[in-house]
Amino acid sequence: MVKHALRAAAAASVAAALAGCSTLGIDFTNEKVQYESSNSRAPLEIPPDLDQVYRNDRYNIPSRPQIVSANAEAAKAQMQAEARGEAPALVLPETQMAKVVRDGSVRYVHVEASPDRVWPLLQDFWASVGLIVKSQDASTGVMQTEWAENKANLPKDIIRATLGKAIDFVYDTGTRDQYRARMERADDGTTNIYITHRQMVEVLKGRQEDTTIWQPGPSDPELEAVMLTKLAQKLEQEFNPAAKPAEQQQLDELEAVKYKPMSEVLNNAQGEPEAVLISEPFDRAWRRVGVALDRAGFEVADRDRSRGIFMIRYLDPDYEAKMKSEQGFFTNLFSKAKAIDPVEYRLRLTPEGDKTRVTVLSAEGRADETGVAPRIITLIGEQTR
DSSP: OHHHHHHHHHHHHHHHHTTTSOOOOOOOOOOSOOEEOOOOSOOOBOOTTSOOOOSSOEEOOOOOSSOOOHHHHHHHHHHHHHHTTOOOOOSSOOOSSEEEEEETTEEEEEESSOHHHHHHHHHHHHHHTTOOEEEEETTTTEEEEOOBBOGGGSOOOHHHHHHGGGGGGGOOOSEEEEEEEEEEEOTTSOEEEEEEEEEEEEEEESTTOOEEEEEEEOOOHHHHHHHHHHHHHHHHHHHOGGGSOHHHHHHHHHHHSOOOOSEEEEEOTTSOEEEEEESSOHHHHHHHHHHHHHHHTOEEEEEETTTTEEEEEEOOHHHHHHHHHTTOHHHHHHSOOOOOOOEEEEEEEEEETTEEEEEEEETTSSOOSSSOHHHHHHHHHHHTO
16 A cells, blocks of 8 residues: 555645645536546556556546535526526436437447448547547447546545645546447447446555556446446437537537638649639739638749739649659769759739639740649649638
């Protein structure tokens, strides 16, 4: 117990040093799972046949300055919701698209959607509860998280309530959790999701118990049930928009608005890009093209707004390789190859009513002979959309 004694001593020392400071509020809730990434301890020795426990995921506990009853907290939340004109949160709200099903001692989430629609949402779910996905295989429908510490199991004593996270580094539960999700396709095309829990326990080792190792511990069916419930509620919000809060519905409606690009790339008869048509008059298109050239990294040698011309320098990688190959094999072998200078091109903006056409010519205003104009057109089209 040497390590735990040292942690307790460190906590007492920090408490004494900060006794004159004001109290830092901490909210010790009854949440079973709340995660936070952390790197506060060095990895400990574990048996060679077990995976190394990662130390960058940890549970987090919100703050509350004093202990209050659950009934008082629920009444306070309901009063605040009513004051804002909102309906209070329901206890275990009913779901339609995603439900937790119990078959004997086995629980799973049944989703009225195909696995290909559920898979990306399952990826997002782990991030929403603070966990990081360690491995995933879409072909088998299996996803596994990193190991994480459940800080909800930390002691809620007066020292920690007073000093808050300033001394969290001296606390450790000595356990790590990992979750594994497995998806199955039902006969009717819907999806069943099973979640299993694994645990590693830190145990003392040695005659003086001065070292520790990690050994497998018992799984927790209650944590599995909590995760299944959280997953069902998240999937319900995704597949049943009526169950989402009004604010989330408004965001979804904004995302559903079809995006209309401000420009399009026009191709010639051979299917090669020959111009960019911007859906703006010349004045605004001129500014948009100028910004596009900056973003794409083109060197602007000169510009003439009255004529609608940008003079740019650009060295295309394919063009450079072609020119070096034309220098000759022996030149490249026995002497230093001559550097290829960037080529100068002319961008011309031509007004077409409330739209503007952008074309690429040679520096003299003739058709491009380097074969690079289509690539420049494509780059400008991407940056002006």
